[in-house]
Amino acid sequence: MTLVQALFYLMAFVALGSAVFVASTKNLVRSIFMFFITLMALAGLYVLALADFVAITQIVIYVGGILVLILFAFMLSGRENLNYISAIQNKFISIRKLPALLLAALFLIGLINVVVKMDTGNLEWVKISMEQKNDIQPTIEMTGNIGVNLMTHYLLPFEAVSILLMIALIGAAHLSRKEVAV
Amino acid sequence: MNFYLTYFFIAIGLFGFSALFALFGVYAERKLSAFIQDRLGPTETGTFGSLQTIADILKMLQKELIIPTAADKLLFMMAPAVIFIAVYLGFAVLPWGPGLAPAKLNLGLYYLFAVLSIETLGILMAGWGSNNKYSILGAMRSAAQIVSYEIPAGFAIISVVMISQTLNLQTIATQQGILSSEKVTFAGFWDVSNIGGIFSWNVFRAPHLLVAFVIYFIASLAESNRAPFDVPEAESELVAGFHTEYTGLRFALVFLAEYSMMFMVSMIGAVLFLGAWNTPLPNMGVVELAAWTTGAGWGIFWIALKTLSLVGIQMWIRWTLPRFRVDQLMNFCWKVLTPAAFACVLVSGLWRIFLM
Numbered sequence: 001m002t003l004v005q006a007l008f009y010l011m012a013f014v015a016l017g018s019a020v021f022v023a024s025t026k027n028l029v030r031s032i033f034m035f036f037i038t039l040m041a042l043a044g045l046y047v048l049a050l051a052d053f054v055a056i057t058q059i060v061i062y063v064g065g066i067l068v069l070i071l072f073a074f075m076l077s078g079r080e081n082l083n084y085i086s087a088i089q090n091k092f093i094s095i096r097k098l099p100a101l102l103l104a105a106l107f108l109i110g111l112i113n114v115v116v117k118m119d120t121g122n123l124e125w126v127k128i129s130m131e132q133k134n135d136i137q138p139t140i141e142m143t144g145n146i147g148v149n150l151m152t153h154y155l156l157p158f159e160a161v162s163i164l165l166m167i168a169l170i171g172a173a174h175l176s177r178k179e180v181a182v
Numbered sequence: 183m184n185f186y187l188t189y190f191f192i193a194i195g196l197f198g199f200s201a202l203f204a205l206f207g208v209y210a211e212r213k214l215s216a217f218i219q220d221r222l223g224p225t226e227t228g229t230f231g232s233l234q235t236i237a238d239i240l241k242m243l244q245k246e247l248i249i250p251t252a253a254d255k256l257l258f259m260m261a262p263a264v265i266f267i268a269v270y271l272g273f274a275v276l277p278w279g280p281g282l283a284p285a286k287l288n289l290g291l292y293y294l295f296a297v298l299s300i301e302t303l304g305i306l307m308a309g310w311g312s313n314n315k316y317s318i319l320g321a322m323r324s325a326a327q328i329v330s331y332e333i334p335a336g337f338a339i340i341s342v343v344m345i346s347q348t349l350n351l352q353t354i355a356t357q358q359g360i361l362s363s364e365k366v367t368f369a370g371f372w373d374v375s376n377i378g379g380i381f382s383w384n385v386f387r388a389p390h391l392l393v394a395f396v397i398y399f400i401a402s403l404a405e406s407n408r409a410p411f412d413v414p415e416a417e418s419e420l421v422a423g424f425h426t427e428y429t430g431l432r433f434a435l436v437f438l439a440e441y442s443m444m445f446m447v448s449m450i451g452a453v454l455f456l457g458a459w460n461t462p463l464p465n466m467g468v469v470e471l472a473a474w475t476t477g478a479g480w481g482i483f484w485i486a487l488k489t490l491s492l493v494g495i496q497m498w499i500r501w502t503l504p505r506f507r508v509d510q511l512m513n514f515c516w517k518v519l520t521p522a523a524f525a526c527v528l529v530s531g532l533w534r535i536f537l538m
Contacts, residue, residue: 029310033257036303052289056296064299064332068325071306075322141288143349 008048015041032070039063050136053143192284196273204441209235211497218501245430250313253427257311262428262435265304269442271297276449277352279459279481280361290351291339294450295332298405301443302328305414305424308436312427320423323508324414328405330515335401337523338394341530342454345388345538355453358383359460360472370537378472379464383457388533394526395455397519399492402447404515406440409500413508448492452485459485 018037025031039062046055129135136142150158209224209232216223224231249255275290277283287293302325309321346354356362360378368374368381369389375382385392404411415423425436452458459481463471475484506514 027254029254030257033303033307053292056289056292059296060292060299063303064296064329068299068302068306068329071303071310072322072325075306075310075318143289 004048008045011041011044011048014038015045029071029074032067032074036063036067039067050138051142053146193274196284197270200270200273200442200445201438203445204438205235205239207441207444207493208238208437210494211500214494214497215501218498239434242430242434247432248427248429250427252313254311254313257307258427259311259432261304261308261311262432262439264307265301266435266439266442268297268300268304269439269446271300272446273442275351276446277355277453277458278485279478280356280476282459282478282481283352286350286352288348288350291343291349291354291454294351295336295339299328299332301439304439308428309424312424314427316420316422317424317426320414320420320426323420324407324424327407327411327414327511330512331401331404331411331519334397334515334519334523335405337520337527338398338401339454341394341523341526342384342391344527344530344534345384345391347534351453351458354384355458355460358387358457360465360476361460367538370533374464377464377466378460378476380457380462381464382460383455383462385455388530388537390526390529390533391455393522394530395451397523397526398451398455399495400519401515402451403496403499404511406443406447406496408444408496410503410506411511412500412505413511444493444496445489448496449485449489451492452488456488457484 015038018034018041021034022031022038025034039058043055043058046052046058212234213223213231215221224234227233227237249258272294274285275283275287275293305324305328306321309318309324312318342354343349346357348354348357357364357366359366359382360376362375362382364375365373366375366378366382366387368386370387372381380386385395403409407414414420415425420426425433428436461472461475461480461484463475465472
């Protein structure tokens with residue numbers, strides 16, 4: 001086993017283990033902090049896949065932004081709400097969980113099906129791009145590529161997303177401002 | 183195998199450096215504050231009180247590690263480590279001299295920005311874990327402040343990146359001196375590629391970066407929770423903010439993180455704006471001061487000098503300015519710094535198109 005493979009399995013194990021903890025624990029604040037570990041392990045997996053820009057973006061946006069926001073929401077809400085969640089009866093099999101279990105089982109079957117049927121060693125499109133030298137080397141710098149593509153090929157979706165974010169910002173500002181007396 | 187050993191040595195060396203710097207920084211801060219307030223500061227332990235902080239840390243190491251009964255023990259114990267490691271990770275990419283950088287990451291600057299945001303999480307962890315009203319209020323103030331001030335700091339950094347066209351800190355450093363492979367101009371018109379010195383620093387290559395530097399410096403004060411932005415630990419209101427409940431070694435770790443953070447934000451400022459490890463002395467005809475004072479050893483000297491001067495200014499500001507109120511803090515960030523930073527980005531774009 002090479003070092004890269006060892007690292008992959010380590011990261012994958014950490015990501016899955018912490019994700020299971022996040023989903024199963026009743027202490028919500030701890031589960032948020034555990035989610036941080038899941039995100040870091042995911043960033044590590046991205047680095048192993050040579051997507052370093054995506055890995056760092058993941059940390060900037062999820063850890064620096066979304067996790068902090070979730071924590072804020074927590075700390076601004078009272079302790080009673082948190083206690084309510086940990087007081088819920090939790091049996092592993094109950095009728096309320098049936099839809100979720102069914103969905104999860106179907107998804108698992110689908111995934112296993114894909115893994116078994118797909119011959120990952122010799123995929124057609126991978127071979128073609130290897131022949132055409134259309135693959136990413138570890139030494140290559142991808143940031144410029146991402147920037148150029150965003151501003152040429154994907155300009156329309158990029159602008160559409162920015163308008164969407166703008167609308168959300170204006171909406172948030174409107175909702176949070178003081179009511180003017182008529 | 184030697185390859186990996188070097189990594190370990192460098193990592194341990196950087197850790198030792200940040201610990202030493204914290205010791206020296208606390209002593210310097212106490213002497214400086216004493217000078218500003220017309221006192222003497224520590225005088226008894228060692229010559230001029232120079233052993234005072236070593237005595238302090240020895241005392242701190244012996245103290246009992248108290249965990250409050252109501253605290254979330256795991257979060258409480260892990261928080262100081264998370265806070266310190268977040269800062270310490272940043273040291274991995276900072277360039278110290280020509281060819282001297284622990285890691286030559288092509289996304290170095292972006293990585294730094296990401297790593298700094300992890301510190302917020304550590305502070306929130308400490309605040310929540312302590313289970314104390316003052317701690318949690320301090321942690322929330324700190325997080326709100328860091329998240330807000332990341333925006334002007336980020337845009338000031340982007341305006342530099344637009345001029346230098348790279349995120350690699352070592353490349354940004356090289357561009358600002360006589361070792362640069364491309365043409366360097368002073369204020370866009372005077373070719374100083376072979377003159378170097380202070381004229382080729384980023385703040386003089388494009389003078390609007392001077393504004394960006396001031397914005398970055400103010401925002402970096404807020405990000406390291408230093409006065410006048412120290413509402414998170416406002417002694418008169420919150421006891422000591424998020425680290426109220428910490429004792430002994432854990433408290434020392436929080437302090438270590440604060441001083442390492444000061445050093446790191448100053449060093450980022452020096453690298454991005456003030457010519458990194460390049461000499462301030464220009465070549466003048468046959469007197470080739472810039473060529474004589476550029477090299478690995480000189481690089482470490484210059485970057486340390488620039489960084490320590492910025493740290494000194496941080497301390498000077500801390501002991502001369504009163505604390506901001508929370509609403510003033512937010513107004514200042516969103517209504518003054520952020521628009522100014524946007525203007526810098528705009529000017530950078532125009533500069534790049536018309537003058538470079």
